[in-house]
Amino acid sequence: MTRYDVVALGESMMRLTPPGDLRIEQTRTFDIWVGGTESNTAVGLSRLGLDVAWFSRLPASPLGRYISNRVAQYGVDTSHVVWAQDERLGIYFHEKAQPPRDSEIIYDRRDSAMSRMQSADLPRDLFRSDRSRLFHITGITLAISDAARDTAREAMRLAKAAGWRVSFDTNYRSKLWTGAEAAEACDHAMSLADLILCPYGDYQVMYGDAAPEEALEDLAARFPGTLIVMTLGKEGAQAITSGGNRIRQPAILAGEVGRIGGGDAFAAGFIYAWLQEGDAAVALKWGAAVSALKYTIPGDLPLVDPEAAAALVAGGAGGGLIR
Amino acid sequence: MTRYDVVALGESMMRLTPPGDLRIEQTRTFDIWVGGTESNTAVGLSRLGLDVAWFSRLPASPLGRYISNRVAQYGVDTSHVVWAQDERLGIYFHEKAQPPRDSEIIYDRRDSAMSRMQSADLPRDLFRSDRSRLFHITGITLAISDAARDTAREAMRLAKAAGWRVSFDTNYRSKLWTGAEAAEACDHAMSLADLILCPYGDYQVMYGDAAPEEALEDLAARFPGTLIVMTLGKEGAQAITSGGNRIRQPAILAGEVGRIGGGDAFAAGFIYAWLQEGDAAVALKWGAAVSALKYTIPGDLPLVDPEAAAALVAGGAGGGLIR
Amino acid sequence: MTRYDVVALGESMMRLTPPGDLRIEQTRTFDIWVGGTESNTAVGLSRLGLDVAWFSRLPASPLGRYISNRVAQYGVDTSHVVWAQDERLGIYFHEKAQPPRDSEIIYDRRDSAMSRMQSADLPRDLFRSDRSRLFHITGITLAISDAARDTAREAMRLAKAAGWRVSFDTNYRSKLWTGAEAAEACDHAMSLADLILCPYGDYQVMYGDAAPEEALEDLAARFPGTLIVMTLGKEGAQAITSGGNRIRQPAILAGEVGRIGGGDAFAAGFIYAWLQEGDAAVALKWGAAVSALKYTIPGDLPLVDPEAAAALVAGGAGGGLIR
């Protein structure tokens, strides 16, 4: 019976992207990537050295296996995936653009196998006290369907009951729900969490305008005794510990190759260091470092080398050519 | 007001195929093709020189435009396409295999924009006596949803009312419905048609085992006075005219590059010659020639040159290198 | 009989470009693009919603059809193209370079089918008062051959006679003629035009050094009562209306993916808004917006979304990731 450091649950999709700078209408081929916020974070945690399981509900088809294979390849345990007959895989199309053109994401994820996951699908024997230290989930799983939301809530309850810590990333998506809907669902989830990750922009759309510091304080007031981390984009990140300490971390500049998944990489870096070192300030550094490295990597998955992240955490500059 | 020779209605999808002989699980890219039985035939008819319009219901998005652009590129009028907000495009995945492995198609077309087309979406002013000579539709449009079936039936009625001829290809798909379901819906459609195209295999699954000649006779008995064409794969094709003449046409052997769309190419060749020359025997030759040429062309669309088809119809062998 | 908003005439070529940053000597493949100044503008106008026809003289071959298909794909009517037997298609090779290396264009367009177009090839029944609102042509068509120049002049005369407006873009190319030759030929064309588009650099090579403002005033003096637009590169654009108003428009910065065709995109944006709104200041904004969007799009064609252009015209910043 394998023991994990982290267990994560959520949807992972096939991302289809035109190569280079082509518009969708111009392309004759799609590059295929695998992406989903929780699986992205799971892969990051595995690459950093933790034992990680991620599961989801996937169609029993080459498409579903495509997702599972790619996640498993980087060391994540996918043996708890629930395989569904005759269902579809969530897909998203991504058209990358240089300014002043907007990059665009077209979701085609409605009625995916994961959106139909039921609480009964949860692997009960996995949620035992000795099988993991932390459960990770995000607001996207709450957003995709009523069934997935119920399942996510039940999973969080099971994890709490097993004595695991719970981390929750709000991960607001305007194409999935409104700020008001998100706020309602996330409020409940955050009340169950030991670690809340909430981008500043998510706060604003869910709770309204506020300066970054006010936003953080407001979350701390809403969810007292919880470790709260708020990413601020180019401004870095800030946190308030369960004990009430305020910490700030500047961002680490990075050449932008793969913006998608940067937040999930931050979560991986933060959770890794928080679990291993228990220090939120150090964890913020790891979040910034893993996120910066992710920006240089194509695709959704944070295929970072732990040595490279550690060097950045230690203050290294990087960017050279070693030969 | 443009006048067409042929108007066709049906779903056209994005086909995603791994390059070369890769399995889906192995590929990192998909080649993108555009395919749909009626649009395939429409493109073939346009390449042969007719004025053709094809329409469908497509999402108002880069994905929907992808379909429309590719069809329009080859000269087909797409101005009657009905654009739908916030709907999805039908997709299908195709994994090509050498024997003894089966090639596989994975449909992801449920709830596509076309499957939600209503009779009310039909462009009424198009269905006027002076705007076309023939309306073409297939059993797939009957199969994909109740709404599409109702729409297809209404369109056939409108075409008949306008005095156009109607051609109907059964085009059975085992992943969409059963033989019994197909038989019920196609019976009605065939009763409205002036030209029935029915592959021998379709007959068998819909009406049960019979020798090819018996099958043709049975259809002639069911739909008397109708021109009935039955393709027989490597055995060629046979037909029975509205006047009761029996005709046979051997197949033309072809290097197999693009099997998909071969039947639609046959339909294009047949309809073209039937409209232009009014002779079913000549039309069978054109069907065989256009279908053979299609087998040598990647993708779903029969991008045949009329001169090449005419040369085969005239008995040429082809396959040389002209320099 | 279709009615157009804009009719354009000119050469469109096959552009062959090494992928990525490869030099021609390094490449094993060429990416194929379709480009020609008038067809570029025609596609832009069609994408913005106008009814547009473009025609040219093209070889009746797969190469000629390649051009026509790609232009038709984006909604431009190509039914007036003149097909020529046994002639060649204009080709150009493009080697993109980072500074301090020059990007290079190698024309191989001599004796192209279009360069041999005669006045007699012009579709006379197209040039009727009720079939279009504007005729667009550029200096390149004057430059490529005597025959093309005569044809262009006759087309402008026919368009004027039909009561259409005429727009003319000087589009100087140093590899096709000298400044003095261009000045002589363009003088005549500009005297027929209702709208003159003249890049500042073109002015300098044709008429000699002058400050931008002086250059604009000089053109206004030469062609009184004509709307004159002068693009200034990174400095934006300026115009003087037929009524003598001076207007300036700053450039909109853009990530440079596809520099080629930026001027043609500006023309598309300007002509679109000028035809639809009749306000030169608004039209300058559209020119700047469509040109900036074009810079982010590979290839020669301005495949811009009207909504994206409208958002920039309205002052939006763009460049985000919408999900």
Add this chain to the structure above:
Amino acid sequence: MTRYDVVALGESMMRLTPPGDLRIEQTRTFDIWVGGTESNTAVGLSRLGLDVAWFSRLPASPLGRYISNRVAQYGVDTSHVVWAQDERLGIYFHEKAQPPRDSEIIYDRRDSAMSRMQSADLPRDLFRSDRSRLFHITGITLAISDAARDTAREAMRLAKAAGWRVSFDTNYRSKLWTGAEAAEACDHAMSLADLILCPYGDYQVMYGDAAPEEALEDLAARFPGTLIVMTLGKEGAQAITSGGNRIRQPAILAGEVGRIGGGDAFAAGFIYAWLQEGDAAVALKWGAAVSALKYTIPGDLPLVDPEAAAALVAGGAGGGLIR
């Protein structure tokens, strides 16, 4: 503590192949495949549903991880891989050719990390009676170096001592050693094996000319009481059971896409059925089926679907298009 059905040990290399039919001197890119006889068989066994571990000695670098990731992706446990600092990965170049040109393999595997594996590197706690049912290894591991041969022998001894069955495939490679050298080393290995797989060609080069039946009888005489399987290329395969029964199995014809790894796929099919069903005749059928399916799949790994293999075993013909 995971329990496996099969544990395999051996070298897996990076295969570099020009795309399509290009010669090495012509190519500008290499396609990358992962291949090694034991890992090929391991992946096949995992795809068929068994719990499989494969291990090797790999460089602790992106190149070593490349191998491990690809094998893990298809469900094989790679947690026992021994990671080596500052060592190199075995590489091989493959130039595919149509007749009458020979396909060519250029090995660059000398001094690979695996060739330096020591007996001391073997994970002792893995070789326990309750952790696996069978150990699989081939003659290649004996051939690549003295160290690897010693390690292989020790591993076979450990497996026997743990009560596992041992399967051994001779897998002669003329570029690694002579027939005499192979015979000497394989004799010892075969004497330890419960299942011997020996291609007819290997027999000939090791023991001299003999008709296939004689060759099989000779092996049975040399290694009495052992299950011996001899593949015969297009002639299929023959076996003699430990109890002395002779069995023959014809080959299943297949379109040749990926010849490399066909023998390893046969081994996977045979071992799978032998372990699961215990019947050598059935196992020969599975060997033939999995091998035939492998021939249709690019790369070295037998990414077969168990349903497809079962259908062939049951006598299906395959090769259709299911839609």
Add this chain to the structure above:
Amino acid sequence: MTRYDVVALGESMMRLTPPGDLRIEQTRTFDIWVGGTESNTAVGLSRLGLDVAWFSRLPASPLGRYISNRVAQYGVDTSHVVWAQDERLGIYFHEKAQPPRDSEIIYDRRDSAMSRMQSADLPRDLFRSDRSRLFHITGITLAISDAARDTAREAMRLAKAAGWRVSFDTNYRSKLWTGAEAAEACDHAMSLADLILCPYGDYQVMYGDAAPEEALEDLAARFPGTLIVMTLGKEGAQAITSGGNRIRQPAILAGEVGRIGGGDAFAAGFIYAWLQEGDAAVALKWGAAVSALKYTIPGDLPLVDPEAAAALVAGGAGGGLIR
């Protein structure tokens, strides 16, 4: 001063081909090949071990250098190429097709730099007795322009005057001239040649129908005392020596990857062995072997290995996988 075995003169072009089986209208990229009958043969001779120079007239541009680089890469001396300012490179487009569709070649070679080569451009100091053993040229150089024909004739005269042997391949191209035109020009060239290579099909189009044997006898009568080789496609080849001996050689079957250049490869094999061994029967074997190997190699150039050719000449079957 380098001494050559063979000097060849002729046009070499850039060949643009869609990848895979795509039609030109479908492709977004062209594969680039370098091809020209004399340079093809020159590369073959160089690969077989002779010292070879090839020259032509090429544009002084990246396109011209593209040709020269590719030919030089395989060891052919290109230092005698005549570089021309502001001229164009001959191009040809190749669309490969499976039967019953014809493969097609579209020449775009009119007014190429080579077609404007003058006798005065010939490097006089090259044509000296001690600098080569043989001069090779083909009918294509006679066909492309009057200037090239005059230059070719002068070069043949210079070669004869220097005491070199002259080989001439008729190489008829229906897109360049008629049979009658070819016959007139080739008659003169063949009267100067020591070795005539004439495909049977060329004979028929130039001199009329005759059985193969009659055709060969007729040529022998027209050009007495000359070594005459006639290739017969799948029927192999036949020759008549200067001394009147008749020889036949069957073809060696080959998987068809690159049909273009097969005849030039035959010429390379024949000339190589004739020069080195002086035996026409052996030379026919080498012609057949090098031609068969060329069929397995993409592109126009016969990148054969001398060992592989020698093995086929010695009667080997080839087609295995050596590992």
Add this chain to the structure above:
Amino acid sequence: MTRYDVVALGESMMRLTPPGDLRIEQTRTFDIWVGGTESNTAVGLSRLGLDVAWFSRLPASPLGRYISNRVAQYGVDTSHVVWAQDERLGIYFHEKAQPPRDSEIIYDRRDSAMSRMQSADLPRDLFRSDRSRLFHITGITLAISDAARDTAREAMRLAKAAGWRVSFDTNYRSKLWTGAEAAEACDHAMSLADLILCPYGDYQVMYGDAAPEEALEDLAARFPGTLIVMTLGKEGAQAITSGGNRIRQPAILAGEVGRIGGGDAFAAGFIYAWLQEGDAAVALKWGAAVSALKYTIPGDLPLVDPEAAAALVAGGAGGGLIR
């Protein structure tokens, strides 16, 4: 007997690089480049118009020919290459990264054919006074093996004895040896050189910290009467002539496409101008210009146009689009 301007000796390897920004673990293909410091410089010198020979010891295989072909293609004489049976080619893997991630090079060059080159392999008849003007070699050849170091030293002695000038570039590689080792071996080599090229970073690692000016003075003191050039990265370069003149040259900024080989390109530019013009200040300008142009070119080879370099030397800015 050809006479060269420059003869160079050293290892050239196959470089394997993932396309675009992919990490090695992500890629399915490698782009293939050919690189080696001396062959890079040799190609640059050839492109600038000099007669250049480069030689090495290469495996007699398609891999060895790959290297030789690519170098020969750009006009470098490779006829002195020593071909070795059954040896391996040096390979290196290159993973390009955006900051803050380090780009990485993984050498796999141990035991390459070149590393086993012996003094006895040197082509003695090449090292004659009338066959070259300069011999070029770098510290890498000293570093790769004892045999190569001995061979390099012998070659330098032979070149000196023949009266050629000798240029030596330190080219320190931290993955091949330590600074102390390099200093010892390079001291000897520099004492034989007429021209020393030493990057400032190399100086520091070999001799310890010093300001750039001090470093240059120190080298001048160590190797009096020698022309010493020290590149300073973005700070340009400085030199001290054999007569003691100090010169500085700013760098020319360049878009970074191909950083690798920039130093070798500098050496090519410097040596070219030094040989042709004999002026170190002019040579520094050429070094800066060729190096800047190289930065814009993918791969290791400085495929610069002499006209472009001359324009930069003359003070041009470059970076435009000429059409």
